[in-house]
Amino acid sequence: MSEQLQKPAGASSSRTRKLQELSSLALSGGGSEKAKAQKGKGKLLARERLEELLDEGSFQEIGLLVEPALRHPSYQGRLLGADGVVTGVGKILGRSVAVFSQDFTVLGGSLGLAHARKICRILDLARESGMPVLGLCDSGGARIQEGVESLGGYADIFYRNVQASGAIPQISAILGPCAGGAVYSPALTDFVFMVEKVSHMFITGPEVLRAATGEQSDFESLGGAQVHGEKSGVCHFVCASESQCFRQIQELLSYLPSSFRERPPYLATSDPADRESPFLEELSEGDSKRAYSVKDAIWEIVDDRKFFEVHRSFAPNLVVGFARMHGEVVGVVANDPAHLAGALDIAASEKGARFIRFCDAFQIPLLTLVDVPGYWPGVDQEHGGIIRRGAKLLYAYCEATVPKVTVVLRKAYGGAYDVMASKHVHGDFNFAWPNAEIAVMGPQGAVEILYSKELARAEDPEGFRQKMRAEYLEHFTSPYQAARRGYLDEVILARHTRKKVIAALEVLQGKSVAAPGKRHANMPL
Numbered sequence: 376m377s378e379q380l381q382k383p384a385g386a387s388s389s390r391t392r393k394l395q396e397l398s399s400l401a402l403s404g405g406g407s408e409k410a411k412a413q414k415g416k417g418k419l420l421a422r423e424r425l426e427e428l429l430d431e432g433s434f435q436e437i438g439l440l441v442e443p444a445l446r447h448p449s450y451q452g453r454l455l456g457a458d459g460v461v462t463g464v465g466k467i468l469g470r471s472v473a474v475f476s477q478d479f480t481v482l483g484g485s486l487g488l489a490h491a492r493k494i495c496r497i498l499d500l501a502r503e504s505g506m507p508v509l510g511l512c513d514s515g516g517a518r519i520q521e522g523v524e525s526l527g528g529y530a531d532i533f534y535r536n537v538q539a540s541g542a543i544p545q546i547s548a549i550l551g552p553c554a555g556g557a558v559y560s561p562a563l564t565d566f567v568f569m570v571e572k573v574s575h576m577f578i579t580g581p582e583v584l585r586a587a588t589g590e591q592s593d594f595e596s597l598g599g600a601q602v603h604g605e606k607s608g609v610c611h612f613v614c615a616s617e618s619q620c621f622r623q624i625q626e627l628l629s630y631l632p633s634s635f636r637e638r639p640p641y642l643a644t645s646d647p648a649d650r651e652s653p654f655l656e657e658l659s660e661g662d663s664k665r666a667y668s669v670k671d672a673i674w675e676i677v678d679d680r681k682f683f684e685v686h687r688s689f690a691p692n693l694v695v696g697f698a699r700m701h702g703e704v705v706g707v708v709a710n711d712p713a714h715l716a717g718a719l720d721i722a723a724s725e726k727g728a729r730f731i732r733f734c735d736a737f738q739i740p741l742l743t744l745v746d747v748p749g750y751w752p753g754v755d756q757e758h759g760g761i762i763r764r765g766a767k768l769l770y771a772y773c774e775a776t777v778p779k780v781t782v783v784l785r786k787a788y789g790g791a792y793d794v795m796a797s798k799h800v801h802g803d804f805n806f807a808w809p810n811a812e813i814a815v816m817g818p819q820g821a822v823e824i825l826y827s828k829e830l831a832r833a834e835d836p837e838g839f840r841q842k843m844r845a846e847y848l849e850h851f852t853s854p855y856q857a858a859r860r861g862y863l864d865e866v867i868l869a870r871h872t873r874k875k876v877i878a879a880l881e882v883l884q885g886k887s888v889a890a891p892g893k894r895h896a897n898m899p900l
């Protein structure tokens with residue numbers, strides 16, 4: 376028998392005791408005082424968060440016993456359990472996910488070398504095993520004591536986020552501060568969740584800002600959930616509480632495949648595929664200038680009226696989100712006439728492009744509902760880069776090879792007609808309702824340009840104007856012009872929209888397009 380195997384009696388039980396000691400130290404994070412302070416701020420602890428997020432009893436921790444890789448004198452006598460980040464795997468709705476949850480009780484959840492390595496390990500595991508990765512971020516950023524090792528640690532994470540992009544879904548929940556370069560890992564992921572009054576993201580905090588530029592702000596007005604949900608568009612989901620945030624993450628995952636290799640999860644429905652909609656018929660027959668919420672139309676079309684909206688508060692003139700059609704997941708992109716008359720602007724273009732690229736990466740077919748008067752005009756839009764930034768939406772639709780089914784509901788004018796998954800950007804099935812208007816521009820603008828001389832000479836300019844507008848509508852905007860040329864596959868009755876879309880998606884289930892032979896494309900950024 377080898378010397379190693381001849382352990383003295385009692386050695387194994389002392390090792391077992393040691394395991395208990397080490398584990399209990401690690402599990403205590405930064406200690407009870409720090410935990411109390413965290414709870415005092417109305418925040419959950421890192422492990423409590425995982426308990427709420429994951430299926431009961433499913434969490435398997437990885438790296439519990441990891442300690443700081445560097446030993447700074449200020450660490451002496453402190454509890455630095457698991458080096459400030461809880462990592463592992465678990466299940467959500469029975470499907471495996473990889474997770475990390477930063478522990479603010481340990482040096483403010485700051486990221487040192489060992490902490491970064493733990494996150495990298497989780498990202499590698501998730502990508503190689505084909506499962507989504509969820510990061511719960513609550514951190515003061517790069518750990519000052521570990522200097523360049525912390526900076527390098529962040530870059531190691533960024534690199535992995537990019538390698539994983541398009542391979543597995545990556546989701547970030549910001550559940551505390553997220554400062555400096557630390558915001559860039561969440562920004563590289565697919566979906567960012569924030570909680571009102573709890574989450575803050577900024578490159579430069581209020582104090583530094585005040586010193587550098589004199590601008591006055593606070594955490595909330597500079598980088599709170601509302602700001603990033605509505606103005607910057609950094610955040611896709613603004614949640615009222617941490618619990619709501621976890622429920623929303625679970626719901627989001629119910630629409631997503633675990634990796635790009637899989638199809639999104641099918642969910643059987645009792646909602647008939649051929650269910651007709653009198654509401655859509657009414658919408659189609661009514662005044663095309665009347666504002667309405669396109670979400671009412673989406674609910675009518677999709678399974679069980681269930682639509683999971685993404686990026687709700689940002690660029691509401693373009694609605695995006697997930698739904699199911701006869702059990703199969705689709706990504707819905709729809710102009711919303713309730714905001715800016717449904718026109719496209721910079722924010723809507725970027726929002727749509729990002730969503731379409733996500734769907735394309737993860738085999739999620741696109742259902743596009745078009746009701747768009749064109750691009751939103753304005754000096755601020757031109758100077759803000761609507762040409763460069765608006766091109767992103769066009770690019771994303773042209774690039775997407777997943778099934779693309781398009782329905783023109785009421786209007787498709789100008790360049791926005793081209794962009795919104797038209798036949799010309801390789802829409803697979805293009806439908807329109809009978810009263811849809813498809814033309815270079817609306818009758819108001821067109822009549823002024825085409826008949827400027829006649830209008831100047833007319834005895835009754837207003838009467839002439841009205842007559843010409845009616846003629847224009849009749850001759851230039853009907854969907855039959857497009858149908859005649861094959862740019863529409865079918866003009867459908869509005870009440871049949873659901874069954875037509877489902878039938879088209881069924882046909883397209885086996886769609887496959889060979890990847891173009893080049894290194895990568897160069898989309899406008």
Ligand code: HXC
Nearest residue numbers: 482483485514515516517518519526529552554555556557
């Ligand atoms: C080390 C940190 C830390 C950090 C916080 N702590 N941030 N320790 N490195 N970056 C420690 C505090 O010293 C404190 O330690 C504990 O965490 C809790 O912090 P408090 O300040 O008491 O908490 P609070 O008042 O809630 O404020 C949280 C905070 C603030 C907003 C995050 O701590 C803060 O502004 N920290 C610095 C943020 C920052 O500028 N980080 C660097 C960004 S640059 P004790 O001893 O009390 O427990 C960066 C570069 C990344 O991240 C580059 C990637 C490209």
